[in-house]
Structure formats: C-alpha cells, structure tokens
Amino acid sequence: MKKEFLVGTLTATLCLGGIGMMTSCTNEDPVNNETNNEGNTGSGNSAYVIAATVDDASYLVTASSLDEGEVSLDNSKEVIDATYWVYKDQKMVFALVYNKGGSGTGASYYLDGQGDIQKKYDYTYNRITTYGTWGENVVTVSTGDSKTTDANGNIAQALLFNYLNESDGSQSASSINAENFLGNGETVSFSGVVEANSRVYTSVIPMGMSKYGIGQWPEMVTDEALKAQADGGSGSSSYEQGEIPRTQYPDSAFVAIYNGSSFSDKPVIARTGKIGYACGRMRSQYYQTIWAADNGDIYVFSPGYGRSTVSTDELKAVTGQLPSGVMRIKAGETDFDSSYYVNLEEIGTKHPVYRCWHATEDYFLLQLYKNGAESMINDGTSADVSELAVFKGEEGTITPVSGLPADMSIGGEPFGENGAVYIPVNVTTGDYPAFYKVDVKTGQATKGLSVKADQITTAGVLNKQE
Template identity: 65%
Template sequence: GQTEGAIDAENFLGNGEKVTFAGLEEANGKLYTSVVPMGMSRYGIAKWPDMVTDQELVAKADGGSASSSYTAGTIPSTQYPDRAWVAIYSGSSFAEKPVIASTDKIGFACGRHRSQYYQTIWAADNGDLYVFSPGYGRTFTSSADLKKVTGTKPSGAVRIRKDATEFDPDYYVNFEQIGTQHPVFRCWHISGAYFLLQLYSDGVEGMMQGKDAVTNELAVFDAEAKTVVPVTGLPSDLAGFGGEPYGENGAMYIAVTVTGGDKPAFYKIDAATGHATKGLVIDAESVATAGKLTVRK
C-alpha cells in the first residue's frame, strides 16, 4: 500500500517506466521537480507488458558495473531519452496528483555523474522556470548483449512561464550552437535571468566518457538574451570546483581548487561580464559547499 505523502515511482508518467526525481525548485507558490524515466523493472514489465516498446530492450542476462549494473528481465535505461518531464505540485502534499509538463525539444532534465543526479531546473527572479538538459540520452549506446534506445537531442534549455503549467512553445536554446558549443554538465541560478553553466570541456565526445569526463569549463547564460559568455579569470592550473556555488546580487561565488600548491579559494563571477576575481582563500584541502545565513529580526 501507499503511505500518506509517498510517491509511487513505478509508472509515474503513465509509460510503464520507473522514475527518479532530480531537484526540487520552489517558486510561484508551487513546487517543481524534474522527472527522469529510468526504464522498466521486472514488476513494471509484468504489470504493463504493452508498455515495452521493443522486446530486444529487455536484458537477457545480468550486466553492467557499479551504478550502471542491471539484472536480467529489466529494461535498464529509458525508452524515451529524447523527452523531458517536469511535475508541478501546487498543494501541500506529494500525495496530490501533480500537473506534468512535457516537451520533446530536449532530453530528460538532470546532470549525471555515476549514481549522482544533479538538479538542472531553476527559477529566474521573475518566476519563470528554466529547464536544462545535457542531452545525456546520447550516452545510452547498445552493446552486443543489450539493445538501448540512444538519444539524439543536443544539450538545450526550455522554460515554463511563471503562470503556466506547460512548456513555452516559443522558447528553446541549443547550447551546442552558441558559446563554446559544449553540452551542460551542471547549472545554477545566479540572479535575475542569469545562470552559471558548468560545461563538458571536451564537448559531446567528453560527455561520452562518463566518469572520466572533464568538466572544468564555466560560462554564464543570459536566459532572456539567449547568450552564453565563457567565464574568464580563473587560474591556469584549475583542478575543479567545490560543490555548490552561491549566487546573489548579480554575482556567483564558487570554490576553486588548483593542481599547484595553493589552497582553495573563492572566486566571484560577475554575471554581466563573466569575469571571475579571486577572493577569500580557505585553509583546507578542499571545499564541499558554501552558503549564507541571513539574520531574521
């Protein structure tokens, strides 16, 4: 049975697939979450056999490794890599049936690294929700012992207007045609309609390398103007970034680690220019995340 407030992740989208949820974004008195389809379980295949689009997709034997391992009798990856879904809750409980917005302009909306799923849906200050996709379905490739549905959609962004419950038909951005033309790995809202993008440094080819992918490239996306400006001023011996950045007042603060002997430091990225300037140095090996506490009087 289902407990109060619980979500049944089997057949959540009505296509027979189990799902996971990537990120919760609160805006406009609503709660938005990206719904990521993840193939069909044995239970799902038995219960909704007509939802299996191709019997060749059902694994004949156990396979894969680590977070990509799967068991025989399941469909290990989604049959719908070229579609994105966002569930919109407007009440006070997950037991309510959400409105589900769907689009085929982008693939499913989440960043991914091994078994980690990263939030890629963020609201701008005016309440419009921007939905980003790396086009990760392209990494689902068939092997000799397992057929998969391979995605074709490039990394892109779409939006749901503040007062809408479906995707804006007039808005679409293809990140592989602007800026450095690299797909998005992760992203965050800075302020206004500016977003910080962490990109696959080696493009789609780099993304296909999975856990070995290099993601040391940052850019600022102006969602209104549909422009991408590469971030400048970062150290030449950049090693990576520390967890979640923090944005406010037109700037993003992000912890940067380097390969040389220097300690991690915060860099302030100006959203309008994309220029990063070095700030606070932290006496530590690495930094996981940073935030700000506000005094409420």
C-alpha cells in the same frame, strides 16, 4: 529576492558536487559587521559560513566578506563530513551525507548569539539521489523497493521521501509509486526540487521498465528486444534479466508540477520533445538542472544524455538524438513555452551542459563538458567538466567565465549574491583555496577571500540565533 541555497561537495573536475540552489539575496549587504583575523562575526547579525576541509576533517568557519582578505580555521567548528550542504532560510545549514547505497545521515548547524557555530539536530534517513526544500523541510529523494510485489515476487519501485524539519528537528518519511508515474510504464526518479510561483517543480527522469512494471503494463513495452537477456551492469547501473534497464524515451523531458502540500498529491506533468531528460548525472546521483529565474520562469536544461545510451551485443537500447538544450515553463503556466528553445551546442563554445545553477535575474552559471559532446558520450564519468560559462535566459546567450587560475579545481557549488557568483576554487600551486567572484554580465572572475585550509566546498549566509 531571497531563495534557499542548496550545495554539494565536488572532487576535482570530474564529479562536481551535489545538486544546488544559489541564493539570490537583496541588494543590501547581508553581512554588516567587523571581522578579526580569525573570521569571527564581530557585532553583526549575520555571517558567511564556509565549508572547508583539512586533512580528513571537515569544518565550518565564519567570515564577514567573500570579496577579500584571508581567514583561518582556528575558531571554526569541526562537523560531519557532508556530501551536500543545504543553507535553509539563513537560519541553519544542513549537512547531508550520501553514504553511497546505504542510509543517509546528517546534522544541522546554526550561529548562536555570539556568532559561534553550534550543532542543532542529528538525522538518519533513506539514501539520497537528489534533494531540495519544501516549506520548513529539507527534502531528500531516492528510488527504492516498495512493499508491493506481484505474484512472481517482483518488487514494485517507489519514490522515497524524507522530510527534515528546520524548526523542531523532527523528521518524517513518505513514499509514492514510481512505477508508471508518467503513464508510459517506466519507473522514474526525481532530479531537483524547485519552489516557485507557490508551486513545487521537479524534473522526472524515466529509467526503463522493471520486471514488476512489465508484468503490470506489458503493452507499454515498445520493443521486446529491449528486455535484458541476462543480468548485467554494475553498481547503480546494474540490471536483471527480463527488465528494460534504459528508458525508451531518451528524447523527452518531463517536469512534475505540484500545487498541493506534499508529493502524495497528483502533479501536472509538463512534457517536451525538443530536449532530452533534464538532469546532470554522476553514477547514482541526479544533479538538478531546472531552476527558477527571479521572475518565476522555470528554465529546464538538458545535457542530451540520451546520445550516450547505445546498443551492445548484450543489450539493445534506444539511443537519443537530441543535443544539449534549454526550454522553459513561463511563471504560472503548466506546460513548456513552445516559442522558446536554445541549442547549447550552437552557441558559446558549443559544449553540452553538465550542471547549472541560478545566479540572479535570468542569469545561470553553467558547468560544461570541456571537450564537447563526444567526450560526454565516450568518456562518461571521466569526462572533463571544468569549463564554466554564464547563460542569459531571455536572450539565450553564453558568456565564458575568464580569470580563474589555470591549475584550479572547483571545490564545490557556487554561491550567488548581489548579481555576482562566488566560486570555491582549489589550486595545486601551494596557495590557499579562495573564492573567486564572477561578474555574471562579463564573465570576469576576480580573486576574493582566501581560506587557510586544504580545500573549500561552498559558502552561505546564516543569521545569529539568540
């Protein structure tokens, strides 16, 4: 079974990358070729394409295996310094640049008939807070101002979509109302895009009520004291006097299920009160924590972030109570499976999840808060999220990952193939970065391909294009 693989840059153990989807490939080796010392693809029709950096420059380099050996960047392609990498249909890899609050930029690359990396298209689009794929398009999503205002000049918020087409390089944009999306008066954002069961699933994150929303749906204000009494916050967490800057529903998870062909269609909303909202979070970025198993079941992971929202003298907030947990939506269903729930803080190391990725079958790689829920709540963006484990969905069990270097930092998102997970690992001992292959059933990691670079970010498979 093959799936799109979405990947993102990470830095050390604190801000680990963008939202990603691992590739679950067939049991046949996708790279059947010979490799010389420089990592060229030889006579095969495919290659692993690795994102790496040296000094301040970014490169894509090919290799025929991630299991062993060493590859240099001598014959690599210098590329834009991407925040996220999207490997699409084994045809192209999209480089997406976050650019903080500004407009996003990007480019796509492919393998020519000789196995050399070439640029295909350039893109400019709205800023990214999450992304995914839908059909032939790479989709970026953010929440921003719409063109609608009320009588007081308050601006309604919209969900802004960009569609970057893999076939012809075209791009288009659309938007829908982000206000009262869930029927509770709150503005929302999306986290992740999952294609499965001929549908598209996305986690919906409630973010409180804007002044526009309060004006339109005042009955949805659960407590007048939740309105900010003055401007406050900073960056992506800034807010204005008169709005409700934190959700009133921290202990609910919402998933929008689309049966149509665009986000303009009306979705079915699945809701559960057993876990909090489902996403990883690093400032304005929402990291995908909903994934499809090979049988089409959708697993929904929540860190339990509602517990970190607390009232202060300046701002009252609704504090969540639920721990980090997992729910699922069975393949073909449009509501949460009431018989399934796993409390992640009662199994394994009992630590909450920060991010996760599908590996193979119903195995998922989890990135955990190493020092537990208190660190997640108290340390915020400085919390150590370097702990890794494998979660078996049907059994609801966790296996810690072992065998990784003690001085490691994770370079970027992992790559899943043939029942294993390849983790890009950077070290401080002077060794070159390398991919470590993790057996999902045992959690054991073994060193694979080394890359002669300062850092590596991720890998994916591309086919040669004649």
